[in-house]
Amino acid sequence: MQSTVFTISFVKLLCLTLPGMTAVSAELPSPSNIRITSINMGLVLEWDPPQNHMGNLTYRSEYKWKSIRNSYRVVCLDTTALCCDFTSHLNKFGVYTFQVRAEREGETSHWVETKEFVMDEHTTLGPPSVTLVSSGANIEVSIEDPVLRISEFKEIYNHATFNITYWKEGQEKKVKRMNGIQLHEVVLELEQWTRYCFQVWVVTERFFKQSQPSNVTCESTAKGKDRPWVMALGMFVVMAVSVPLVVLAFWHCYRVVSFLRPKVKLPGHFTVYLLDPQCSSILALQSSPQPDEVYHEVSIMPGGTETERESALWWTEHKAHNQTD
Numbered sequence: 009m010q011s012t013v014f015t016i017s018f019v020k021l022l023c024l025t026l027p028g029m030t031a032v033s034a035e036l037p038s039p040s041n042i043r044i045t046s047i048n049m050g051l052v053l054e055w056d057p058p059q060n061h062m063g064n065l066t067y068r069s070e071y072k073w074k075s076i077r078n079s080y081r082v083v084c085l086d087t088t089a090l091c092c093d094f095t096s097h098l099n100k101f102g103v104y105t106f107q108v109r110a111e112r113e114g115e116t117s118h119w120v121e122t123k124e125f126v127m128d129e130h131t132t133l134g135p136p137s138v139t140l141v142s143s144g145a146n147i148e149v150s151i152e153d154p155v156l157r158i159s160e161f162k163e164i165y166n167h168a169t170f171n172i173t174y175w176k177e178g179q180e181k182k183v184k185r186m187n188g189i190q191l192h193e194v195v196l197e198l199e200q201w202t203r204y205c206f207q208v209w210v211v212t213e214r215f216f217k218q219s220q221p222s223n224v225t226c227e228s229t230a231k232g233k234d235r236p237w238v239m240a241l242g243m244f245v246v247m248a249v250s251v252p253l254v255v256l257a258f259w260h261c262y263r264v265v266s267f268l269r270p271k272v273k274l275p276g277h278f279t280v281y282l283l284d285p286q287c288s289s290i291l292a293l294q295s296s297p298q299p300d301e302v303y304h305e306v307s308i309m310p311g312g313t314e315t316e317r318e319s320a321l322w323w324t325e326h327k328a329h330n331q332t333d
């Protein structure tokens with residue numbers, strides 16, 4: 009039965025080399041479901057108690073900075089809590105592994121080790137904080153970077169941008185997006201008397217990390233200011249319409265006035281003649297169909313000497329009289 013012995017020792021060898029197997033020398037089972045929670049470069053290791061185990065256990069958890077130190081350092085010892093906060097021991101550019109084991113009265117379980125964790129690459133970025141200030145129909149969006157636990161945000165992710173989405177409250181499906189915004193303050197010109205909601209993400213150039221979304225915040229716009237070019241256009245239109253109208257009106261008045269009151273001063277005796285009630289109808293005749301019988305042609309000739317004009321007048325007047333008589 010040599011082959012059976014060989015098979016058994018082979019299985020034993022296999023068990024020894026497989027990680028996570030608890031069969032060998034430890035009586036205590038190991039913690040399970042070990043996991044790292046890291047937000048904004050804080051880091052907490054969490055685990056569940058060993059399955060099917062009753063009784064009081066304590067835990068020991070340690071970390072190792074890969075390529076700097078070869079040995080583990082203990083952070084949490086003899087604790088009953090199912091987590092351990094490593095934040096204050098870590099470096100922002102560190103590459104770490106973590107391990108935890110269960111203990112009870114001198115007995116220990118096997119270690120359970122995490123995968124490698126690269127702080128600046130694997131940590132989750134929390135949401136940016138967003139403040140809205142409205143002024144007229146504008147809303148100013150002020151964004152603050154997430155606050156990191158063990159470093160300044162800018163020291164690590166110095167080329168971060170923001171993705172901003174916004175929508176009218178109640179119209180969540182009609183979202184507008186502004187990606188790659190580099191400024192921490194953005195002023196948007198929006199519709200007046202409308203409530204808008206905003207959500208913002210941080211996107212880093214390093215490792216192309218996207219933060220958790222900010223809380224949705226909303227703000228209402230009020231009455232908008234008229235923009236200068238709109239006012240200028242309005243004034244232009246008003247001028248373009250009204251100026252020709254005014255000019256036309258003036259021109260019309262001028263025509264009427266100058267028609268009724270010729271510039272040329274009538275000689276005194278002629279004015280007296282025209283003002284005679286019997287003759288004043290001549291003014292009305294000017295614009296109405298002219299009757300045949302009475303027709304006084306008057307030519308008033310500006311310029312020239314007084315005598316010339318008077319004689320001309322006299323002549324035409326005389327002639328007219330002769331014709332009627």
Ligand SMILES: *[C@@H]1O[C@H](CO)[C@@H](O)[C@H](O)[C@H]1NC(C)=O
Binds near residue numbers: 063
């Ligand atoms: C667990 O600890 C408590 C006190 O902390 C003790 O009363 C209890 O007997 C212990 N249980 C076991 C199984 O040792």
Ligand SMILES: *[C@@H]1O[C@H](CO)[C@@H](O)[C@H](O)[C@H]1NC(C)=O
Binds near residue numbers: 137138222223
């Ligand atoms: C988001 O809202 C929650 C609860 O309303 C609050 O506790 C949290 O601080 C807010 N986060 C930010 C970044 O303002």
Ligand SMILES: *[C@@H]1O[C@H](CO)[C@@H](O)[C@H](O)[C@H]1NC(C)=O
Binds near residue numbers: 171187188218
């Ligand atoms: C942010 O914008 C980038 C493009 O600039 C895009 O690839 C990415 O998916 C956006 N992320 C979110 C969360 O909107």
